[in-house]
Amino acid sequence: MPSRSDLANAIRALSMDAVQKAKSGHPGAPMGMADIAQVLWSDFLSHNPTNPDWSNRDRFVLSNGHGSMLIYSLLHLSGYDVTIDDIKNFRQMDSRTPGHPEYGYTPGVETTTGPLGQGIANAVGMALAEKVLAAQFNRDGHEIVDHHTYAFMGDGCMMEGISHEVCSLAGTLGLGKLVAFYDDNGISIDGEVEGWFTDDTVQRFESYGWQVIPRVNGHDPEEIKQAIETARENTEQPTLICCKTIIGFGSPNKEGKEDCHGAPLGDEEIKLTREKLGWTAPAFEIPADIQDAWNAQEKGKAAQAAWEEKFAAYSAEFPELAAEYTRRMAGDLPDNFDDIAEQFIKEVDAKGDTIASRKASQNSIEALAPSLPELFGGSADLAGSNLTLWSGAQGVSSADPSGNYCFYGVREFGMSAIMNGVMLHGGLKPYGATFFIFMEYARNAVRMAALMKLPLIHVYTHDSIGLGEDGPTHQPVEQLAAMRATPNLNTWRPADAVESAVSWVYALKSKETPNALVFSRQNLAHNERTPEQIANIAKGGYVLKAANGTPDAVLIATGSEVSLAVEAAAKLEAAGKNVQVVSMPCTDVFEAQSDEYKASVLPAGPKRFAIEAGAKDFWYKYVGLEGGIIGMDTFGESAPAGELFKHFGITADALVELVNSKI
Numbered sequence: 001m002p003s004r005s006d007l008a009n010a011i012r013a014l015s016m017d018a019v020q021k022a023k024s025g026h027p028g029a030p031m032g033m034a035d036i037a038q039v040l041w042s043d044f045l046s047h048n049p050t051n052p053d054w055s056n057r058d059r060f061v062l063s064n065g066h067g068s069m070l071i072y073s074l075l076h077l078s079g080y081d082v083t084i085d086d087i088k089n090f091r092q093m094d095s096r097t098p099g100h101p102e103y104g105y106t107p108g109v110e111t112t113t114g115p116l117g118q119g120i121a122n123a124v125g126m127a128l129a130e131k132v133l134a135a136q137f138n139r140d141g142h143e144i145v146d147h148h149t150y151a152f153m154g155d156g157c158m159m160e161g162i163s164h165e166v167c168s169l170a171g172t173l174g175l176g177k178l179v180a181f182y183d184d185n186g187i188s189i190d191g192e193v194e195g196w197f198t199d200d201t202v203q204r205f206e207s208y209g210w211q212v213i214p215r216v217n218g219h220d221p222e223e224i225k226q227a228i229e230t231a232r233e234n235t236e237q238p239t240l241i242c243c244k245t246i247i248g249f250g251s252p253n254k255e256g257k258e259d260c261h262g263a264p265l266g267d268e269e270i271k272l273t274r275e276k277l278g279w280t281a282p283a284f285e286i287p288a289d290i291q292d293a294w295n296a297q298e299k300g301k302a303a304q305a306a307w308e309e310k311f312a313a314y315s316a317e318f319p320e321l322a323a324e325y326t327r328r329m330a331g332d333l334p335d336n337f338d339d340i341a342e343q344f345i346k347e348v349d350a351k352g353d354t355i356a357s358r359k360a361s362q363n364s365i366e367a368l369a370p371s372l373p374e375l376f377g378g379s380a381d382l383a384g385s386n387l388t389l390w391s392g393a394q395g396v397s398s399a400d401p402s403g404n405y406c407f408y409g410v411r412e413f414g415m416s417a418i419m420n421g422v423m424l425h426g427g428l429k430p431y432g433a434t435f436f437i438f439m440e441y442a443r444n445a446v447r448m449a450a451l452m453k454l455p456l457i458h459v460y461t462h463d464s465i466g467l468g469e470d471g472p473t474h475q476p477v478e479q480l481a482a483m484r485a486t487p488n489l490n491t492w493r494p495a496d497a498v499e500s501a502v503s504w505v506y507a508l509k510s511k512e513t514p515n516a517l518v519f520s521r522q523n524l525a526h527n528e529r530t531p532e533q534i535a536n537i538a539k540g541g542y543v544l545k546a547a548n549g550t551p552d553a554v555l556i557a558t559g560s561e562v563s564l565a566v567e568a569a570a571k572l573e574a575a576g577k578n579v580q581v582v583s584m585p586c587t588d589v590f591e592a593q594s595d596e597y598k599a600s601v602l603p604a605g606p607k608r609f610a611i612e613a614g615a616k617d618f619w620y621k622y623v624g625l626e627g628g629i630i631g632m633d634t635f636g637e638s639a640p641a642g643e644l645f646k647h648f649g650i651t652a653d654a655l656v657e658l659v660n661s662k663i
Contacts, residue, residue, distance in 0.1 A: 002290045004221045007042065008034040009277045010077055010290050012250055015069035016273060017283040018090040018097075020264045025091060025099065028247040028260035029067030032218070033152060033183050036243055039224040040150060040181075041074055041296070044232070048300030049079035052107045055329045055426065056307050058147045059110050059126045063119025064154035064183065065100040066262065072097045075108040077286065077294035082106060084284055103424070103452045111424050112452050115444050117160030118417045120180060123151035124166045125421020127178035127238070128396070128406070132376070133427045135402035137325050142314040144307070144325065148232070151180045155193050158182065158201060162445075165414030167238075171209030174398030176235035179228065183218065185247040191258045201242060211237040218243030236398075250277045328374045328427045331455075331511060340371050341505040348501045349534060352526040357519040357559070358461040360500035362387035368504060369404075375508075376428040378406035379459075380415045386433035386461045412438045416445035416458070423454040429508070433459035435467075436476040436518055439483070449514040450489040457507045458516040463493060464613035465648065466522045466560055471638030481618040483516055490540075490588045493518045493612075495562035496526050499585050502537040506589070518559070522641050525563045527583070540589030541601050545569055545581035553659050554602060556582045556610045556622055561630075565611055567652035572659055579659075580606070584622075607662055613650050628658045 011034040019025035040060075047057045062071045069090065075082040082096065086106075089095040096106050100114030110126070113119035127149040134145040157163050170178055182201065186193055205212045211234045213227045224243070231239035248260030251273045265273065274280070281287055286294075315322035327334070344367045353360070369375050369390055379388045394403035408415040412434045419430040439446060439460055449456055465475045483491040490513055492503035500519065507515035527544060536542035541556075545566060553572070557565035562583050569579040582601055584590060590598065602608065608627040610619035616631035623629060630650055637644060645651060 002293045004035070004038055006290055007293060008038040009250070009279050010286055010294065011037060011070060011073040012277065013274070013279050013281065014073040014076070014087055014284070014286070016265050016270050018069050018072070018087050020267065020270055021088060022091040023264060025069060025264065026066040026262045027069065027265055028187070028262075029064055029154060029183065030070035030073065031249045031251065031260070032185050032245040032247040033067065033070055034249065035219045035221060036152070036181055036183070036224055036245070037070060037074055039221050040228060041078060042294075043225060044228055045150065046147060046303050047296070048304045049108070049297050050301060051304060052080065054304045054307075056145065056147050059123070059149040059425065061110055061119045061123040061126070061149070061151040062101055062113055063123065063151050063157045064116065065113030065119060067154075068097070068099065068101050070152075071101055071109065072106065075106065077291065079295045079297040079300070080108040082108070088284055111421065112448060115448065116154070116156040117162040118445060118448060120151050120153050120157055121162055121166040121414055121417030121445070122421035122424060123149050123178060123180070124170045124175065125418040126425040127170065127175040128173060128418065129422045129425035129428050130177055131173070131175060131401045132396060132403070135400070137321055139314070139318060139321075142310065142317065144311050144314050148177045148179060151178070152183060153180055154183045155185070155188050155197060158199070159197055162413050162417060165411040166418055167205065167210070168208045169409065169411060169414060169418070170238045172398065173396065173401070174209070174236055175238045178238040179231045180238065180240050182240055182242045183245055184242055185245045187247045187256070187258050187261060189258060189261055205240045209237060211239045213239065213241045216241055216243045218245035219249065252276050324373070325427070331426065333509065334371055337371060341368065344368065345498065345501045345505065345534065349498050349529065351497070353497050354523050354525050355497055356521055356523050357494050357496070357500045358387045358521060360494070360497035361459065361461075361504065361517060361519050362390065363497070364501050364504040366390045368508065372429065372508065373404070374427060374429045376404055376406070376422060376430045377432070378408050378415060378419070378430070379433040380408045380412045380438070381410045382434055383407070385435070386459060388431070388433045388459060408432065412441040413445055416442035417448070419456050420445060420449050420452070420454055423449070423456045424452070429456070431457035431459055433461065435462045435474060436460035436479055437462070437474050439479055446489070446514075446516070447486060450486050453488050453512045454514055455510040455512060456514050458514065459519070460516060461519045462521045463518045463559060464520070465632070465636040465644045466520055466613060466641045468521070468641040468644065469638055472635040475636035476614070477632045477635055478615045480518065480612070480614040484587055484618060488513055490515045490586050491518065492516065492586045493559040494585050495557070495559055495583050496524045498527070498529065498534060499537055499583070502534070503585060506538050520560050522560060524560055527562065527566070537585060538589070539593050539597065540586040540591070541582055541584040543580060543601055544583040545579075547578045547580035549578065550603070551580040551606045552578045552663055554580045554582060554606050554608045555655065555659075556584050556602075556608060556619070558584050558612050561611045561613060561650065564650070564652045564655060568655040568659070571652065571656050577659070577663070609655065609659055609662075611650065611655050613645070626662070628662055630655050630658060
């Protein structure tokens, strides 16, 4: 029977060989954390390599994602569909083993990591989802949601500010099935971290309300095992296991040094490392007895089969709950959702309310959430301004995790990254809100959601200079352009209550794309539409006011500026011009429509003009150099909203003047 060190050395060998073949990568962390990983994966992790999507599996997150060969080695050795050829193809084009772990590329990779600190944030989200779902679905004698979330973190994760945000909240919420391992090797790319990182990590996490297990020898399997057992016994607090390790463990000349952090060891050093570790197998070869000892396929099948027996008993006693659990974990909407949504949009149109789109958003949540128990809301300390609370909202707490709403506190980045973890876990559909300008704090987590194609919902209110007196620090100008430039992200800016309702329905029905819903503080007038126009809102852009034949000009607008375009069109037509008005609530969705449809909305020939209280440059893609744009090319000012629109020339009269100057 191979020893624990033999099993850990298999990770080290694969890691250094793959990095060397790729001529790039990070061998130090996998070699240093191999002993920790071996104990966790061999003795504790409940997973099924033959079914990576088993809903009650433990989740494993490599937050220090640069050490990706650690997880690829673990997946290959334990029997996932990650072949030795995949390992050899590390960091190459079309590889299933990219430079950092990528969700959707590699079976068994739970989330994309690399931007340090976001992996632990995702892990907090996964642990939060587990706790909420357990409270919602488990019944006495029937614990069908019962698993742990494990995360590996390095010094870099600890230094990133997001780790403070999410770990603080994890302690407050009592996420007792979250176990994080701190790889305390004292080395980052620039060298020994003592020159820039001297936090008392133990006291820091104890102050968050975590159980902390300090001074664990990360190369002593028995100490590691005891620490994990202690962590699992405490279900009231998340646990941080502080493991002292040697980066590049086994490398005679590079272990413990920054040299092995982000560069191949070199052929000669790999030879010496093999000799020091007693590893005699050639590159990319794992001895049969070690491979067999690692293989977890049968163990995983048995674990899932035992859970399925429990679920069958649960289904017999609680058939409705079982069906609901199955639906939600599959990510399916209720069968009657389309009917509910269609009826709601009709009612909104019939009311014709002139209200702020943030209020229209709240009305949408109020109407749609009762049919969607998976909807999991939240706000970064702005619930009363974002209007994300509804009559059925129940806050999640350590004492009562059965709710459907998280008060994230002033943690925009943490909230967004936690939402990614909640969505990745499954069973909940998260939405989280803040002021649109503070999307900037969360920018990288928003990008990660788009990169992973996670169909969660970002709610952003106070969408422009229209928020008024709070001034330029709170007035988004360039944010719409930045969001629209992000691949795989639909950014909606509705013009009224009807468009707000449609954007919510679209976002809730999305399965592979995150949606950002951008709402106003100020009231927006209702626009009259035909049923066909209402149906076309979901195409991202549509003709709100058709021209009589070929138009002389096409006016494009979003949000509060749609009413300005309508007003300008009336003045232009009174002067004898033939004008078409296009509302473009979501350019991303509009671009996905057929060429024929897009041409019907934006016909070739007539000059086009855009008006939006945001950065102007984005709109050149639609108006070209022949048309014109009314928008912002400076930051805002502090004043009432009406005065600001006049001050910056975002008015119907300014649009009329621009059109007249061009045609």
